[in-house]
Amino acid sequence: MxxxxxxxxxxxxxxxxxxxxxxxxxxxxxxxxxxxxxxxxxxxxxxxxxxxxxxxxxxxxxxxELPAGDEGGAAEHLAAVLDVRMQGLPPETRALVASMLTSPEAEATVRAFLQERVENLAASFEGDDAEVRALLAVSGILGLTVARHFLTLPAFEHVSHDELVRAASAWVSGAESA
Missing domain, CATH: 1.10.10.60 (Homeodomain-like)
Incomplete structure (x- = not known):
């Protein structure tokens, strides 16, 4: 040895x-x-x-950071993020997201965080449209988070957590290979 x-x-x-x-x-x-x-x-x-x-x-x-060129790892990461975001939000995340439209400081913080997530995710995707797919995935997760926790859309009451995560993961995975 x-x-x-x-x-x-x-x-x-x-x-x-x-x-x-x-x-x-x-x-x-x-x-x-x-x-x-x-x-x-x-x-x-x-x-x-x-x-x-x-x-x-x-x-x-x-x-x-996600490993560059690892779409499988990216899909797994996105599924984990969706799982967490569809559950309860930590108080600091709730406050930041709730404030992002009314506070310039919160807006800048969220924008910087999401841009970093897009760039990191895009680096793990392959293809000329990697940045667009990453942008759609990150924006979609933000939209689901807002709809679930702030708008409390009644449709969420009729969908189990597992079913929601499974469907959202399939949507994100489809965005990866589009």
Whole structure:
């Protein structure tokens, strides 16, 4: 068995931290995840998390990226996002979305977040229309979120959560291959 170099060990540690961060952010969201919990999950000291990734915000940005050219991973990611968005919204998300049409600061925050999501998703799609498909997917999820949680359309009362997520996932998957 070949010896592991220092650079290889460093890369393995960075990967463990990134995997742990993805799990913590998925379980607790950005606000609920802590550097200490990420470090504990990765089996490293918290200072190593900061040494490898700089800040919690930087680590989140990297953890939230989809792999380029991975449409299967993108579809899985979109299905998970739909699943979360069709359930209850965290108070901070609810406040931000509710304020986006009346507060310039909230509007700018939502716009920047959604644009980053479009760019990241488009990078994982193939084809000349990748950006358009990503834009439709992100906009569609926002529309479903608003219709479900703010407009509380009565039609949502007659559709189970699983049925809604399944149908929306099929729509998004269809947008991927259009």
């Amino acid at each position: 070949a010896a592991t170099t220092r650079d290889q060990k460093r890369a393995q540690t960075a990967e463990r931290i990134l995997a742990a961060a993805r799990e913590e952010f998925a379980l607790h969201g950005y606000r609920g995840a802590t550097i200490r919990a990420i470090a504990d999950r990765a089996g490293v000291h918290a200072s190593l998390v900061m040494q490898h990734y700089g800040s919690k915000a930087d680590l989140f940005a990297i953890a939230a």
